[in-house]
Amino acid sequence: xxxxxxxxxxxxLLILGCKEDERLMFxxxxxxYFGAQLNNGGFYSLxxxxxxxxxxxxxxxxxxxxxxxxxxxxxxxxxxxxNFVADEGSDxxxxxxxxxxxxxxxxxxxxxxxxxxxxxxxxxxxxLVTALLRIEDSEDLRxxxxxxxxHPVGRSEYTRREFKFxxxxxxxxxxxxxxxxxxxxxxxxxxxxxFISSVTGYTSWGSNPLPQxxxxxxxxxxxxxxxxxxQNGDLIDENGNPVKFY
Amino acid sequence: xxxxxxxGACTKDKNNFSYEEPITFDISDEEAPDVIEIGLGQRLHLxxxxxxxxxxxxxxxxxxxxxxxxxxxxxxxxxxxEKELDxxxxxxxxxxxxxxxxxxxxxxxxxxxxxxxxxxxxxxxYSEGWMVLExxxxxxxxxxxLPDTSVERDIYSLVNPNxxxxxxxxxxxxxxxxxxxxxxxxxxxxxxxKRDAVELxxxxxxxxxxxxxxxxxxxxxxxxxxIGWSGTNxxxxxxxxxxQANMTGGFPGAKKFGPSMQAPGVxxxxxIAPFTANVGEYDWRQHPVVYSxxxxxxxxxxxxxxxxxxxxxxxxxxxxPSIFDMNDVGLGMKYMGTxxxxxxxxxxxxxxxxxxxxxxxxxxxxxNPVITRMKQSMDAxxxxxxxxxxxxxxxxxxxxxxxxxxxxxxxxxxxxxxxxFHAFPAGEGIINMKFRAIDDNGREYGELLVATxxxxxxxxxxxxxxxxxxxxxxxxxxxxxxxxxxxxYKGES
Numbered sequence: 001x002x003x004x005x006x007x008x009x010x011x012x013l014l015i016l017g018c019k020e021d022e023r024l025m026f027x028x029x030x031x032x033y034f035g036a037q038l039n040n041g042g043f044y045s046l047x048x049x050x051x052x053x054x055x056x057x058x059x060x061x062x063x064x065x066x067x068x069x070x071x072x073x074x075x076x077x078x079x080x081x082x083n084f085v086a087d088e089g090s091d092x093x094x095x096x097x098x099x100x101x102x103x104x105x106x107x108x109x110x111x112x113x114x115x116x117x118x119x120x121x122x123x124x125x126x127x128l129v130t131a132l133l134r135i136e137d138s139e140d141l142r143x144x145x146x147x148x149x150x151h152p153v154g155r156s157e158y159t160r161r162e163f164k165f166x167x168x169x170x171x172x173x174x175x176x177x178x179x180x181x182x183x184x185x186x187x188x189x190x191x192x193x194x195f196i197s198s199v200t201g202y203t204s205w206g207s208n209p210l211p212q213x214x215x216x217x218x219x220x221x222x223x224x225x226x227x228x229x230x231q232n233g234d235l236i237d238e239n240g241n242p243v244k245f246y
Numbered sequence: 247x248x249x250x251x252x253x254g255a256c257t258k259d260k261n262n263f264s265y266e267e268p269i270t271f272d273i274s275d276e277e278a279p280d281v282i283e284i285g286l287g288q289r290l291h292l293x294x295x296x297x298x299x300x301x302x303x304x305x306x307x308x309x310x311x312x313x314x315x316x317x318x319x320x321x322x323x324x325x326x327x328e329k330e331l332d333x334x335x336x337x338x339x340x341x342x343x344x345x346x347x348x349x350x351x352x353x354x355x356x357x358x359x360x361x362x363x364x365x366x367x368x369x370x371x372y373s374e375g376w377m378v379l380e381x382x383x384x385x386x387x388x389x390x391x392l393p394d395t396s397v398e399r400d401i402y403s404l405v406n407p408n409x410x411x412x413x414x415x416x417x418x419x420x421x422x423x424x425x426x427x428x429x430x431x432x433x434x435x436x437x438x439x440k441r442d443a444v445e446l447x448x449x450x451x452x453x454x455x456x457x458x459x460x461x462x463x464x465x466x467x468x469x470x471x472x473i474g475w476s477g478t479n480x481x482x483x484x485x486x487x488x489x490q491a492n493m494t495g496g497f498p499g500a501k502k503f504g505p506s507m508q509a510p511g512v513x514x515x516x517x518i519a520p521f522t523a524n525v526g527e528y529d530w531r532q533h534p535v536v537y538s539x540x541x542x543x544x545x546x547x548x549x550x551x552x553x554x555x556x557x558x559x560x561x562x563x564x565x566x567p568s569i570f571d572m573n574d575v576g577l578g579m580k581y582m583g584t585x586x587x588x589x590x591x592x593x594x595x596x597x598x599x600x601x602x603x604x605x606x607x608x609x610x611x612x613x614n615p616v617i618t619r620m621k622q623s624m625d626a627x628x629x630x631x632x633x634x635x636x637x638x639x640x641x642x643x644x645x646x647x648x649x650x651x652x653x654x655x656x657x658x659x660x661x662x663x664x665x666x667f668h669a670f671p672a673g674e675g676i677i678n679m680k681f682r683a684i685d686d687n688g689r690e691y692g693e694l695l696v697a698t699x700x701x702x703x704x705x706x707x708x709x710x711x712x713x714x715x716x717x718x719x720x721x722x723x724x725x726x727x728x729x730x731x732x733x734x735y736k737g738e739s
Contacts (some may be wrong), residue, residue, distance in 0.1 A: 212493055212501040215555050216462050219505045226513055 028073065032082050032135060033144030033160040035070030035111055036152065047155045048164040053120045054171040055194075055203035061120050067163050069135075070111035072144055080105045080140035082114070084133045092131035097121060097167055100133075105141065116165070124169035135161045174205035181205075184218045185245050191237035199224035221245065271351050271360025272297065281365045282347075283373065284335055292331040294349055294362055302354040307331050309339070312346035312365065339368045342449035371398060372451055374737045376680075376695055378706065379417045379437070380728035386414030386437055390736075391695075391706060391724060399726070402437060405451045406444070413440040417734045418474035419448070424481070426494050426501040429454055434481070435736075438473045448736065461503045465490070472520035476539045480524070480554050487517035489541065493554025509543060509550060509557045517545040520634075521582035523591040525608040533609040537564075537617065540572075540608065542579045542593070549575065549606075561615065569618040570604060577602060580630060583639030583646075590619065592639045592646060592659070594629060601630050603646075603659065626657045626664045635732070638681040642692050643715030649676030649696065656717060667717050674698045674705070680733045681711070696720070697730035704730040 034047065049065060056063070069082055082103045092098055101115040135143045145160040147153055158164055173188045174181070185192065197203050200217045209217065222245060228235055234242035275294040284290055296303075307325040323338045325331060325347070339345060347364040375398075376391040382400075389399040403410075420434040435446045443457040458464035465485055472484040481492030481503060488506035509516040523540040530536075537551045537560065549572040550557040560572045577595035585592045585605060593604040605619040628650035629637065637648040644659040652675055654668040670676070678697040684690065692711035697704050704727035707720040 210499045211495065211497050211555070212499060212504075215491070215493055216504045218555070219507055220463070222508050223505050223514075226508070 029142050030071050030073030030076070030080070030140075031142040031144035032069050032071050032080075032105060034135070034163050035068050035160070036154050047158040047160075047162065050166045050175070050206050051118055051168070052172065053118075053124065053167075053169040055197050056120075062117055063120075064115050064117050065165065066113040066115055068111060068113050069105065070144075071105055071141065075108050075110055076105075076140075078107050081138050082141060083136045083138035083143075085136045087132035087134060090129075090131040090133075092129035092165075092167060094131075097124075097129050098131060098165075118165075118167050120169060124167060126170060128166050128168035128170060128172070130164065130166045132158075132162060132164045176206060176208065180208055184214075185221070189237035189239060189241070189243065191235065192243045195225070195228075195235060195243060196221045269353055269356055269358045269360075271362075273349065273351060273360060273362040275362065275364070278364055281344075281367050283367050283369045285370050285373075286335050286337065286339060286341060286368060288335050290325075290331060290333050290335055290366075292347075292349075292364065294329070296329065296351060296362075298329065298351075303329075304352045304354055305329050306350040306352070307333070307347065308350070309345050309347045309366065311340070312344045335368065339366075341368050341370055342447065343368055370449060372401065372736070373449060375735075376706075377417055377419070377734050377736050378697070378727060378730055379414060379732040380704070381414050381731055382728045384412055384414075386411040386439055386731075387728075388417060388437065389727065395708075395721070395724060397724060397726070401451055402446075406446075406453050409444060409453055409456070411437055411439040411442055411444065414438075414731050415440050415443075415470060416473070416732045419734045419736055420475035420478060422478040424475060424478050424494060426481075426492065427498065428500050428502065434475050436473050438470055440470050441468045443470060443473050460492075461490075463505070465505065472518075474522070476522035477524040477526075480522075480539045480552070482522055482539075482541075484518050484520055487545075488514060489518050489552070489557060491552065491554050507552075507557050509546075510559050512543075512546055515545070516543045518542065519544045519579045519582070521579070521593075523582060523593075523606075523608060525589050528589055528609055533611060535561075535564075535610040535615060537608045540591070540606075542575075542582065544579055547575050547577060548573050560617075563615040564610070564617050566616045566618045570621045572606065572618060575604070577604075581634045581637040581639075583637070584641045585639060586641055586643050586645075594624070594626075594637060594646065596630050599630065601626055605659075622662055624657065625662050626655070628653075628655070629657070632676075635678045636676050638679045638694065640681055640692060640711065640715060641683050642690070642711070642713050645715040647679060647681060647694055647717075649679055651675050652698070654696065654717075656715065658715070668709075668720065670698055670707075674700045677704065678730050678733055680735070682735045695733055695735075697727070697733060699729055704728060706730070 046067060051065065053060065082105065084100055084103055086094060097119055099117045101117060103114055105112050137143050143161050148155040148159050153160065171190050177188045185196065200220045202217050225235065225245060237243050273294055273296045275292065278292060306327055308322050309325055310322040311320045325333045345366040347366050349362040350359050352359040372390060374393055377388050378391060379386060379388045387400050387402045389397055390401060391397055415438045418436040423432050424434045425431040429445065433448045435448045437444050437446060444453045445455045445460060446452065447454055457468065467486060469486045470483065471487060472482060475481050479494045483490040483503055490503050490506050492501055492503040494501045506514060508514060519542045525536055525538050539552050541550050541552065543550060549560060551560050552558065565571045577597050580594040580596055582591060582593040589608040591606055595602045595604055601624040602621060603624050604621050607617045607619060610617060629648050632648055632650040637646065639646050646657040648655050652670040652672060653666050655664050655666050657664045675698060676696060677699040680695050682693050684693055690713055694709040694711055694717065696707045696709065703725060706724040706727065709720050710718040
C-alpha cells in the first residue's frame with residue numbers, strides 16, 4: 001500500500017512536472033528613468049546641461065529645455081505622473097528659476113520629452129544656480145534604473161534617475177574651451193566668444209558640434225574677424241589684448 | 247510502468263527534432279553581373295542554374311526596391327513564374343533606384359523554398375558615355391557621345407529647360423559615391439558656369455540643387471574657377487581663387503560647402519590652381535602618413551595639404567629640397583594630373599618660358615617621409631603655349647599628351663622627349679583633350695578623346711592608346727558640336 005502511494009505520487013509529479021512553460025510576460029511595476037534617444041544616427045543620453053542666457057537678446061526672458069524620460073514595462077491607458085524631486089543642495093528654485101511642465105508619461109506612450117522652462121531672473125547676471133532633479137517613486141511609476149556606465153547606459157556622473165542643470169546669465173568660459181576650441185580660436189576672452197557667437201550664431205559652447213558644423217563655425221569666424229580687421233583694425237578684448245585666433 | 251509514465255508525461259514538450267535530411271537548393275548564376283544595369287522598357291533575360299530533374303518545383307520571380315532609405319513595405323512586382331525569366335522592365339521600376347530581384351524555388355512536395363538574389367539598377371541611355379560641354383551662344387549645354395559612337399545632343403536644355411547656365415566653365419563628375427546626407431548617396435555631377443552651377447542627378451540629369459543650395463550660407467560673390475570633388479570626401483569650389491570646401495566622412499548630418507578658408511601665413515591672399523591631387527586606394531599599413539588632398543597656390547607658388555578643415559603647409563620632412571620644396575616651389579603651375587604610378591601626380595610647371603615636370607606622391611612609406619619624387623626641365627615644345635585643357639596625363643604609362651594648334655604631341659617622361667603623333671587639317675585647332683584608362687574584362691588600354699574647333703564647329707576624335715603609351719589612328723570625326731569647353735567620362739564608378 002505504501003509503495004503504491006509512493007509510486008502514485010511519483011507518477012503524479014512526473015506527469016505534472018513535464019509541462020510546457022507558459023510564456024514569460026513582464027509582471028513588475030512600471031518604472032521611469034532618464035532615457036537615451038536616437039539622435040543623428042546614434043543613441044544620446046543627456047545627464048546634465050549648463051544653460052546660459054548670456055548669448056540671448058535682452059528681450060528673451062525664458063527658454064525651455066527638454067529631457068527625455070522612458071519607462072520600463074508596458075504603456076498604460078492613462079497618463080502617469082513622474083515624481084521629480086530636487087536635491088537638497090539645489091539652489092535653483094522651482095517656480096522661480098525653473099518650472100517643470102507636465103511631468104508625465106502620456107497614455108499609450110513609452111517615453112516623453114519633459115519640458116523644463118528656465119526663467120531669466122535678474123539675479124542670474126552675476127550668479128549661477130544649480131538644480132539636481134531626482135526621480136522618486138510616484139503613485140503611478142516607480143523610480144527606475146539608478147546606475148551609471150558606458151553605452152548603452154551612457155551616464156558618467158549622474159545616474160539614470162538624475163538630471164542636473166545650471167542656469168546663469170553670466171558669460172562663462174565654456175568648460176570644454178581648452179579641449180575643444182583652443183586649437184581653433186586660441187585663448188578665451190569674453191569679447192572673442194561674443195564675436196564668434198554674433199557672426200556664426202553658435203551659442204552651444206558646451207557641446208561638440210559635428211565636424212562639418214565645426215568647420216563652418218571656424219571658417220566663418222575667421223573670415224568675419226579678417227573683414228572686421230580690414231575695416232576697423234584690431235578687435236580689442238576686455239583685457240586690452242587684440243582678439244586673435246591663434 | 248514508471249518508464250511509460252515518464253515518456254508519456256514529457257510528450258507535452260513540443261520539440262522540433264527531425265531526423266530527415268533538410269532539403270537544399272543549389273541555385274547559381276555565374277553569368278549574371280554583380281549588379282544588372284538595365285533600362286526602362288528593355289527586356290531582362292535570366293537563366294539561373296538549378297537542377298530540377300529530381301523533383302517537382304514551382305518558381306516565382308519578384309522584384310522590390312532595395313533602397314535603405316525606404317521602408318520594408320515597398321510594393322513588390324511579380325515578374326514571372328517560370329524557371330527562366332523573360333520580362334520587360336516596366337514602369338513599376340523607378341529610374342536610378344536599386345532593386346532586389348528574388349528567384350524563389352519551391353519544392354511542391356514539402357513546401358520548402360530556396361532563394362537566389364540578383365541586384366538590379368535601372369538606368370537609361372545616359373548611364374555611360376562621354377559628356378561633352380558646349381558653349382551655345384554663351385550658355386552651357388552638353389551632349390553625350392555614347393559607347394556606340396552615337397550622339398545624344400542638347401541633353402541639359404532638354405531635361406532642364408528653365409535653368410540656363412551662362413558663361414559655361416566646366417563639367418565635373420566625382421570618381422566615386424559621395425555621402426553628404428543632402429543628396430542620395432552616389433556620384434556628384436556638376437555643370438558650372440563662372441557665376442552659377444547646378445548639381446545634377448547622375449542618371450536622370452535633372453537639376454537637384456543650384457549653387458546657392460550647395461552652401462551652408464551662399465557667398466556674396468560668385469566667380470568660379472573650379473567645382474568638383476577631390477576623391478569622395480572633399481568637395482572643392484574655387485571662388486575668386488579661394489578654397490571653399492565640403493568635408494564628408496562617416497559622421498552624420500548634412501554636409502555642405504563652407505566659407506573661404508584661410509591659408510597659412512597669407513590669410514586670404516592666395517589663388518588655388520584649378521587642379522586637385524587626391525589619394526586613391528592604398529594599403530594603410532605601408533603608408534604611415536597620407537596627404538589626402540593637395541592643392542597648389544598659384545600666387546604664392548607653393549603646395550598646401552587639406553583634409554577639409556583647414557589649409558596647411560606640408561611638414562618640412564615631406565620634401566627633399568634637392569628635388570623641390572612643397573612649401574616653396576617657386577614656379578607657376580600649368581597643369582596637374584594623375585601619373586601612371588599609384589597615388590603619384592604629374593605637375594607641369596613653368597618659370598618664364600621653361601617648362602618643368604614635378605612629380606610627387608600622396609603617400610609616405612615606412613621610414614621615408616619624403617613625397618617629392620622628381621623635377622626635370624621638360625623638352626616639350628609648345629606645352630606652355632597651349633591651354634591647360636589641351637593637356638592630359640596618362641594614368642597608364644609615363645606620358646603626357648598635349649595639343650597645340652592642330653598638332654598632337656606625346657611627351658615621354660622617362661626619355662624627356664616629345665614626338666608629334668598626329669596633325670588635324672589646317673585650321674582645325676585642338677580645344678580639349680581627356681585621357682581615360684579602360685579595363686575591358688581584363689584587357690587594359692587607354693582612350694584619348696580630342697576635341698577640335700575650326701571657328702564654326704567642334705569635332706571629336708577617339709584615339710586608342712596602348713599600355714605602353716602608343717597611340718593608334720583616330721576614329722572618324724564625330725561632328726556637329728558647338729564649341730567644346732570640357733569633357734568628362736560617365737560610366738561605372
